[in-house]
Amino acid sequence: xxxxxxxxxxxxxxxxxxxxxxxxxxxxxxxxxxxxxxxxxxxxxxxxxxxxxxxxxxxxxxxxxxxxxxxxxxxxxxxxxxxxxxxxxxxxxxxxxxxxxxxxxxxxxxxxxxxxxxxxxxxxxxxxxxxxxxxxxxxxxxxxxxxxxxxxxxxxxxxxxxxxxxxxxxxxxxxxxxxxxx
Amino acid sequence: xxxxxxxxxxxxxxxxxxxxxxxxxxxxxxxxxxxxxxxxxxxxxxxxxxxxxxxxxxxxxxxxxxxxxxxxxxxxxxxxxxxxxxxxxxxxxxxxxxxxxxxxxxxxxxxxxxxxxxxxxxxxxxxxxxxxxxxxxxxxxxxxxxxxxxxxxxxxxxxxxxxxxxxxxxxxxxxxxxxxxxxxxxxxxxxxxxx
Numbered sequence: 001x002x003x004x005x006x007x008x009x010x011x012x013x014x015x016x017x018x019x020x021x022x023x024x025x026x027x028x029x030x031x032x033x034x035x036x037x038x039x040x041x042x043x044x045x046x047x048x049x050x051x052x053x054x055x056x057x058x059x060x061x062x063x064x065x066x067x068x069x070x071x072x073x074x075x076x077x078x079x080x081x082x083x084x085x086x087x088x089x090x091x092x093x094x095x096x097x098x099x100x101x102x103x104x105x106x107x108x109x110x111x112x113x114x115x116x117x118x119x120x121x122x123x124x125x126x127x128x129x130x131x132x133x134x135x136x137x138x139x140x141x142x143x144x145x146x147x148x149x150x151x152x153x154x155x156x157x158x159x160x161x162x163x164x165x166x167x168x169x170x171x172x173x174x175x176x177x178x179x180x181x182x
Numbered sequence: 183x184x185x186x187x188x189x190x191x192x193x194x195x196x197x198x199x200x201x202x203x204x205x206x207x208x209x210x211x212x213x214x215x216x217x218x219x220x221x222x223x224x225x226x227x228x229x230x231x232x233x234x235x236x237x238x239x240x241x242x243x244x245x246x247x248x249x250x251x252x253x254x255x256x257x258x259x260x261x262x263x264x265x266x267x268x269x270x271x272x273x274x275x276x277x278x279x280x281x282x283x284x285x286x287x288x289x290x291x292x293x294x295x296x297x298x299x300x301x302x303x304x305x306x307x308x309x310x311x312x313x314x315x316x317x318x319x320x321x322x323x324x325x326x327x328x329x330x331x332x333x334x335x336x337x338x339x340x341x342x343x344x345x346x347x348x349x350x351x352x353x354x355x356x357x358x359x360x361x362x363x364x365x366x367x368x369x370x371x372x373x374x375x376x377x
Contacts, residue, residue, distance in 0.1 A: 038358055039229070048272075113271030135264070137271040138278060 004072045008176050013072065016065040017177060021155075023058045024100070027051060028152055052111060053120040059104045066097065078171040092158055099151035106144035113137030207250060211340055211374025213243035213259070219373040222261065230362035236268030236277075238291075245295075245374055247340060255298040257308065259370075261291040281357040288315050296320070303327075308344065314353040321346055323370070338376040345369055 003010045009017075034047035077086045111118050112128030113136035119125050133139075165173035172180075213220045222241055228234040243259035264285040266277055278285040295310035308323040323344040330340040347365045350356075 039360065040358060110275060111272055113275070114269065116271065137275040138264070141275050 004075060006073055006076050007172070009075060009179070010072070011179065012068060014177060014179050016061065016068065019061065020058065020065070020100075023054060023061075024151065024155065027054055027058065028148060030054075031148065049119075049122070052107070052118050055104050055107050056118065056120050056126055059101075059108075062097075062100050062104070075176055078165070078169065078173060080169065080171065089161070092154065092161070096151070096154055096158065099147055099154060103144060103147040103151055106140045106147055109140035110137045110144060113140065208246055208248045208254065209338075209340070210246045210377045211244060212377060213241075213245070214339070214373045214375050215240075215242055221369075221371045222259075223369045224366050225369065226359065226366040227362040229360050234268060236266055236274075238262065238265050239267050240265035243372065245342075245372075247374075252300040252306065253298055255295070255308075257293065257295040257298075257310065259293045261293075263289055263291050282355055284315060291315075293321075298325075312348070312353075314348070315355065317353045319352055321348060323368075328371075339373055340376065341371070341373045343369070343371045 001008075001010050002012055004013055030047055030051045034043070034051060037044045037047060077089065081089075108118065108126075113132055115128045115132055117125040117127040162174045162177070165171050166175070220241075220243070222238045224236050224238075225233050238261050240262035241259055243257065245255065245257040247255045263283050264278055266274060266283065266285075268274055268277065277283055292313045293310050294313075295308055297309040298306055299309075300306045304327050306325040306327070308325045309320060310323070311318050312321045323346040326343045328341040328343050331338070333339050346368050348368065349365050350359075351364070
């Protein structure tokens, strides 16, 4: 079903989640690889173009996802879950959203540091902000590195926590994000 | 006897002071970066197709010049390497990074002259130590004296232009920019205000 219930994620939430997982992993991988390319490597221009374009698309998806989260009930924590764990989970999820947006916005600020827009998939241009701040591309560059590595680190922790719920607690936390009826 | 020796000695000393070249006009100048009447530009071939230009926007410098004894001239320039600007955010970020100028590790570049040899009234060859990316190497700059004189605001100014070429590898820049871009040209235009 489309909407979430108190025990189950709807198909839209599930799709948002797993599409984001694939896109974030892809963006991180390409990002790591593309910065080591030389001027004469075949993907020198293509890789950053794809990285930026996919990043912008992910931004739109994440905004829609966030709106959907606010419009939906969220499945409740498992009954056995102690208070500290509920808080840790909630905080992690908030932090993941923060790091997603921070990563994408800092990336945007790198490329638009000179007032140029970002051309997405060679089709449309996302304009820069009406003003730039000094050394924007350098500051945004350092932040982008910090945010993206933190995002991957936290996502890894988030994944391990899900596996803990599934394999050790043997509860429905992972299953409900996989669409398995609970 | 003593008085005669004393007077002779005094006379000799005064003659020495008044006729020696240490009484020559050494002029000290500060490069007018405050009002940006000085520029440091670089030029390098982009994949063998066209010239890519950029400049260092922040630097300071001074020079001393002696019209009667130009070989005593000295120049010092300190460049703020993060201030490089080739008019493209992503490229400038790359240039400031480890592949090129590594400005975090080497936030300044410096030129200190070691010799100035006038070729004719206008031209000279300036030799000095360039410290770039932590490496110090002797380079020569072809200098042209572009002008000197009173300015309309009560000061005295002197100008020079300089051309030089540096090999990227000499200063630890090994990133492959193609066969036509092993060297970069530097063009300097400086106006000094006499102190």
